Amino acid sequence: MKIAISSFCWECFTETDQSADAYEKLKKELNSDVDSEVELDNENIHKFICPKGHSSFTQLQEQKFQILFDLASMALNDGYTKEAVSSYSGALERFIEYFILVSSLRNSVTLENFSNTWKQMSNQSERQLGAYFILRLQEGKPTNWDEKKSAFRNNSIHKGYIPSSEEAIEYGQYVLTFIRTTLKELNSTSKEFLQKATLIHLSKNGEKLPKNVRLSNSSIPTIITIRDIESEDYGKNTLKEELNSIKENGFYKHFYRKKI
Incomplete structure (x- = not known):
């Protein structure tokens, strides 16, 4: 899957007098009104090389579960039901990791200790699910987990x-409701730690790149959003409504290029 990122080079801009006129001139020279196509990267590091050879990188602010849910929904719209179920399942698993991180931060667990512990369960989804169950149990709250949906997922994937x-829409709706409901709960109990999780998400790539490399942040609209969580209309649209919406959404057609 290819996506569109900005083709404006800020390194080139630093070589100008950095005026408004210089900015507009450089935009024309680089044809920056036309975005660059890059491969959607698992590490969330998307590289662009300008005509002068400058390298710049863009990362998406959205969490992986948000991106995976969108990819699943686009696959479903294209008729790939098995692939959609797999990506919806991936979105749910990555959301459980996100939930455990937020809960750990709320309980004063350091990021280093969380990361070291997570490595011991990162390849075992059953361990991750068990950790989620225990956290919910300690909070005295239901898990909202549906074993029938889990069995359906296993049949489809394995x-x-x-x-x-x-069936794919029903499973996707289950995942969508699960995540939205839990996000609203986290927002009411752990809002500052939701924000901290976002900062962690955005800062980890900076540690992978050389200090002299520019890394910019980009935010995109997604079916599952965190930004509008306090809106009265949050989570009211069904998956079918969301699927119909993204079919005609100009951003989705522009951002997701679907090329190899």
């Missing part, structure tokens, strides 16, 4: 079952 479109 046993070659090809789900119908309605």
